[in-house]
Amino acid sequence: MQVSEVIGRKSRALGEKLRKSLTKQAHLPYVGPISLWIIAFVFAPLGVMLYFSLLSAGDWGAIIHTFTFENYQFLFKGKYLTILLRTLGFAFAANMICLLIGYPIAHSIVAYGGRWKITLLFFIILPSWICFLVRIYALWSLTSYGGVINTVLLNLGLIEVPLAILGTPYIVMFGLVLTYIPYMVLPIYASLEGLDPSLLEASADLGATPLKRFLTVTLPLTKGGIFAGIILVFIPCLGAWALPLLLGGGKVMLAGNLIALHFTAVGNIPMGSSIASTLTALILLILYLCIKGGGKGMLERVA
Structure with missing residues (x-):
């Protein structure tokens, strides 16, 4: 046996x-x-x-195949460091603005959308179906010296000379927020839609105020959607190139523009590669922190 x-x-x-x-x-x-x-x-x-x-550039853009860390040393000093910090600042500010605007939008659709939820989401996603460059040029035509905004204000007598909207950090920030806010709304909407209403009812029965219910129940349970939105917005903002070029008019230099400048006009491929490698490392770090914070599952649901 x-x-x-x-x-x-x-x-x-x-x-x-x-x-x-x-x-x-x-x-x-x-x-x-x-x-x-x-x-x-x-x-x-x-x-x-x-x-x-890890290489260096010689005369006329020639690449010298000798390993060196000079490119990274230049990157963290002077104007290069200023542009890198400016890029991080723009990406962080655009992220926070998208979060502050996108969360109430997603919450309102879930709470009051009713049978119009899908329709409202459709209108939020609809601009993303239009070509990215077309949207940028449309915003450019609205805010240029002879654009719609300045023309209307001049005809109404509210201004005497056209406003200098293009070429300012404000229009670049506005363009970033306008372009990427749908990517913040969608994951937050998905997390709010999957929230169990009985949890809110139980907290209300226990005497929690609406603000306390939001801070202790809704917000913690939707952090996955928030982290997923941060990933989807922060990464493209960090590598933005066409938007600051067209709306900033070359006056608002971000890391993406600096990379393009070194690869094309300057011809310094090693320096451009070092900037791109640094941005890639930052993106990987942000991905790791957000996924560790709970954004992985929500990214899978949105995808």
């Missing part, structure tokens, strides 16, 4: 190992192509960029 039990246990263990092995092998045809795609189009370009960032 004991021998049969031992044989039975060993047979079951062997069968379990065989099942796991077959399961892993069955997944290989699906995981293999995805892994090759990620290696070829994500890790390989990042490796090339990191390699060039």
Whole structure:
């Protein structure tokens, strides 16, 4: 009897190992192509960029294949550091504005949208279906010296000379918020929609005020949506290039513009690669912190 039990246990263990092995092998045809795609189009370009960032540029844009950290030393001093900090400041400010505007919008749709929820979400997402450059040029035409805003104000006699809206940090910030606020609303809406109403009812029965219910129940349970929104807004703001170029008119230099300048006009590919590598490291750090804070599940729900 004991021998049969031992044989039975060993047979079951062997069968379990065989099942796991077959399961892993069955997944290989699906995981293999995805892994090759990620290696070829994500890790390989990042490796090339990191390699060039450790080189130096000679005359007429020639690349000197000698490893050096001078590019990173230049990056954290003088005007380079100023532009990098300005980029972080713009991305952080745009993120906070999107959060302060997007959370009430998402909450209002969930609480009062009723049967119009999908329609309201459709109108929030609709601008994202239009070409990014078309939206920027539309905003440019509205705010230029001879644009709609200045023309209306001049005709009404409210101003005597056209306002200098373009080429200021304010229009760049407005453009960032206007472009990326849907990406803040959607994950927060998803988290609010999945909130159990009985929790709010229970807190109300226990005597919690509306503000206390929001701070102790709603806000903690929707932090995943907030972190997901931060990821979806902060990353594109950090690498913004076309928007500050067109709306800022070259007067508002961000890290994305600095990278493009070194790769095209200056011809200093190693320096441009070092700036891009630094931004990539910052993005990875932000992703890690937000996902660790609870944004992973909500990102999967939004996707």
